[in-house]
Amino acid sequence: MLITTLGTVVVNVFFLALFGKDNPLVWFVFLLSVLYLIFTFRFFRVPNRPNQDLPPNELVCPADGKVVVIEKVQYAGAEHTQVSIFMSPLNVHINWYPIDGVVAESTYKPGKFLVAWHPKSSELNEKHELVMQTTGGHIGLKQIAGAVARRIVNYAEPASQVKRGDEMGFIKFGSRVDVLLPTHAEVLVNLGQKVTGNQTVLARL
Structure with missing residues (x-):
């Protein structure tokens, strides 16, 4: 997850440096990056689910x-x-x-x-x-x-x-x-x- 996050940051910094903050493409890439990170963090989530007290069978x-x-x-x-x-x-x-x-x-x-x-x-x-x-x-x-x-x-x-x-x-x-x-x-x-x-x-x- 750290590599994914760092990679997304690098891509956004690259577009920002290349086109400037007022370019619509920069904001489009930023929006896609946020959506991608939300999906990725949601997909790899580890829910806390305590074991239940059930019969062994x-x-x-x-x-x-x-x-x-x-x-x-x-x-x-x-x-x-x-x-x-x-x-x-x-x-x-x-x-x-x-x-x-x-x-x-x-x-x-x-x-x-x-x-x-x-x-x-x-x-x-x-x-x-x-x-x-x-x-x-x-x-x-x-x-x-x-x-x-x-x-x-x-x-x-x-x-x-x-x-x-x-x-x-x-x-x-x-x-x-x-x-x-x-x-x-x-x-x-x-x-x-x-x-x-x-x-x-x-x-x-």
Whole structure:
């Protein structure tokens, strides 16, 4: 963020020195710079969301956004329930671990950059995929890049113990997170529902 701010200041100083303060172009560049900084600071905001006192078998949503998929899929050789959350560029883009557990696998997979709500984006797009071992069984988590979001940051270390509400990573500028649940899980969100990361209860194992 410091580099972005300094870069914006340098650009404005350059235009001011080149054209003078009375030139409309200087004020136009200044206005664009202010709007850009507001958007950038809003996008990279880190909200203070204390962990809730929930039963250990309940999962919270790993991201802000809208539930766009609830369906049965084949995953890791078995049937799972997939719940997908689409994050628009206006949503908070931090991702949280939805439940306590151990990171069994952490894998980056290159791929395409289809729009994040595309039915095939879960399968074809670039992603970072986690498998977690929990007391209620294995769950899968996919951070999926979209047409605009082309950088995924993931903090997971294989074999590490993580807690519900810990920061899992970050996806830049519009994207999607898939949660793959065992079939015995009770899904507690609805298709089209707007959810809040680390607050809305997603499912119960």
